[in-house]
């Protein structure tokens with residue numbers, strides 16, 4: 001086994017067991033050896049979290065285990081984030097995003113933020129448990145091209161409709177593109193609640209956002225680098 005393979009395996013195991021210092025150390029070591037941040041993210045950290053979910057479903061893991069695994073992964077994300085987002089391109093558009101009210105999951109939403117920033121968007125991240133009023137205020141203030149709602153629980157998905165109604169009531173519905181996503185969300189559900197688009201993952205959400213703003217970044221060289229980065233993310237995701 002090469003050192004890179006050992007690092008991937010170690011990251012998987014230590015994330016699964018919530019060993020934050022080891023995850024941080026292995027992430028740093030992987031990067032110092034020239035490993036691709038996307039490789040670390042999609043071939044070690046995300047698969048580990050998927051395994052956490054499987055164990056939770058089977059009843060082998062409980063909420064504390066999920067929480068410490070998530071914290072361990074967040075520690076690695078802090079290191080990877082600037083590397084994924086660093087491109088120096090001018091903003092291609094504005095994007096307001098948040099996890100809906102009642103929902104405190106944020107890893108998937110944070111990945112969307114990282115990739116959107118990496119693609120050149122100015123992102124206003126409203127965090128988790130975001131009430132409809134906060135989305136309305138942010139749309140009023142920042143006038144984004146897109147507002148994105150993340151929901152990770154079947155019980156919080158109905159907040160999409162509540163948020164859309166709040167934007168309609170504030171006279172903002174037709175001024176912004178509404179995107180939705182999150183593990184339990186489907187295209188059918190997105191259509192049903194009246195959203196404009198749905199994306200199954202962060203790279204697709206980014207690609208769609210670029211289409212929405214008309215890819216104003218085409219002319220710059222920074223944009224080409226960004227496009228390659230997003231394509232690479234897509235490729236990595238599709239390979240699993």
Ligand code: B1M
Nearest residue numbers: 053103104105106107108148150153154180181182183202
């Ligand atoms: Co929770 N949890 N959790 N959890 N948790 C899930 C989501 C669950 C599927 C686990 C399971 O049963 N297998 C289950 C939901 C079941 C359901 O509703 N169908 C669940 C449950 C039940 C719960 C609690 C209710 C448990 C309890 O208390 N009894 C509770 C709810 C708390 C609340 O929110 N009110 C809870 C709590 C937690 C923790 C706090 C412990 C922790 C969250 C920590 C954190 O996020 N900071 C946690 C975790 C870690 C998980 C799992 C294990 C991992 C989630 C994750 O980060 N996935 C999860 C099981 C799983 O998913 N395998 C689970 C990785 C992430 C990269 O994927 O989130 O899908 P994902 O994000 C993707 C896409 O969805 C997409 O892009 C992202 C990146 O590609 N995407 C968008 C996201 N937002 C988008 C927006 C877009 C477009 C695409 O456009 C705007």
